[in-house]
Amino acid sequence: MSYVHRNVVQFTKMLGNLDAWLEKAKAFAEKKNIDPGVLLQSRLAPDMLPLMFQLQSACDGAKFYATRLSGKEPPKHPDTETTLDQIRARIRAVIEYCSGFKEADFVGADERKIPLSFLPGKGVVGKDFSAEMNVPNTYFHFVTAYAILRHNGVELGKQDYLGALNLIDV
Amino acid sequence: MSYVHRNVVQFTKMLGNLDAWLEKAKAFAEKKNIDPGVLLQSRLAPDMLPLMFQLQSACDGAKFYATRLSGKEPPKHPDTETTLDQIRARIRAVIEYCSGFKEADFVGADERKIPLSFLPGKGVVGKDFSAEMNVPNTYFHFVTAYAILRHNGVELGKQDYLGALNLIDV
Numbered sequence: 001m002s003y004v005h006r007n008v009v010q011f012t013k014m015l016g017n018l019d020a021w022l023e024k025a026k027a028f029a030e031k032k033n034i035d036p037g038v039l040l041q042s043r044l045a046p047d048m049l050p051l052m053f054q055l056q057s058a059c060d061g062a063k064f065y066a067t068r069l070s071g072k073e074p075p076k077h078p079d080t081e082t083t084l085d086q087i088r089a090r091i092r093a094v095i096e097y098c099s100g101f102k103e104a105d106f107v108g109a110d111e112r113k114i115p116l117s118f119l120p121g122k123g124v125v126g127k128d129f130s131a132e133m134n135v136p137n138t139y140f141h142f143v144t145a146y147a148i149l150r151h152n153g154v155e156l157g158k159q160d161y162l163g164a165l166n167l168i169d170v
Numbered sequence: 171m172s173y174v175h176r177n178v179v180q181f182t183k184m185l186g187n188l189d190a191w192l193e194k195a196k197a198f199a200e201k202k203n204i205d206p207g208v209l210l211q212s213r214l215a216p217d218m219l220p221l222m223f224q225l226q227s228a229c230d231g232a233k234f235y236a237t238r239l240s241g242k243e244p245p246k247h248p249d250t251e252t253t254l255d256q257i258r259a260r261i262r263a264v265i266e267y268c269s270g271f272k273e274a275d276f277v278g279a280d281e282r283k284i285p286l287s288f289l290p291g292k293g294v295v296g297k298d299f300s301a302e303m304n305v306p307n308t309y310f311h312f313v314t315a316y317a318i319l320r321h322n323g324v325e326l327g328k329q330d331y332l333g334a335l336n337l338i339d340v
């Protein structure tokens with residue numbers, strides 16, 4: 001499996017981990033009698049974006065990693081979610097979408113020229129899009145989501161963050 | 171450049187970004203007349219680890235990515251730093267160390283068997299060590315460090331996080 005395809009698989013796994021964090025957040029909110037919307041609007045600083053945005057951005061990070069590096073047209077997700085159930089449905093939709101990619105989709109991905117919508121006329125090549133842009137940015141949103149949940153008291157640990165590892169005997 | 175070597179270059183860049191965040195944190199502390207040690211001991215939750223630990227772990231993430239995947243013996247850093255100057259000196263030492271790796275160091279990295287010290291007798295192969303363990307974990311510590319600084323009021327943005335991008339005309 002190419003590194004690019006391997007990263008698509010990894011982001012798909014991270015979205016599954018993220019959905020499991022939200023299951024714990026739901027149980028936490030029920031136990032504390034808190035509206036889950038309070039968590040979704042929580043932020044780490046007044047000028048940082050809230051959990052809902054971090055979740056939407058993690059979904060987009062994974063989706064755009066796969067589509068930009070394969071040249072496919074991404075499905076639209078217009079950021080209209082307001083509830084935990086709605087954003088979890090989107091996470092599961094992106095998991096399903098990203099699970100459909102195959103090795104052959106990423107032939108030539110490293111050298112693909114990827115335009116940047118926020119810098120008209122400028123872009124990055126696929127290998128730089130991957131290593132210095134999308135991967136750090138997508139993990140930014142996964143980790144910030146995790147941090148907001150932890151900051152609010154949801155009990156998560158490194159195993160929830162990483163998920164199961166593919167172990168071998170050594 | 172192989173993807174593994176490319177990630178070493180990327181982590182080295184992220185350590186430079188991290189050092190620049192700490193320069194801004196230093197200026198912030200001076201302006202507010204705060205001991206920088208208060209920031210270094212700040213955490214996002216009582217049962218999360220403080221900024222100093224996140225910084226040490228980001229250094230280790232980058233260092234161990236390079237050494238585990240090349241089979242080299244890592245230099246020792248015994249986590250004895252207590253001041254901003256000391257941890258910044260370590261960041262710079264790891265930047266220098268990681269900058270010395272070459273493409274040839276990572277031949278066979280994907281299939282290298284890497285033992286896990288916390289799971290005796292178990293390990294992971296290099297490609298899984300990279301994608302599902304070290305990369306998510308190292309970004310975890312970079313982003314948590316960033317989040318602690320932002321939560322405390324240090325003015326940082328996405329450009330500080332990502333650093334300069336290798337742009338092309340499209």
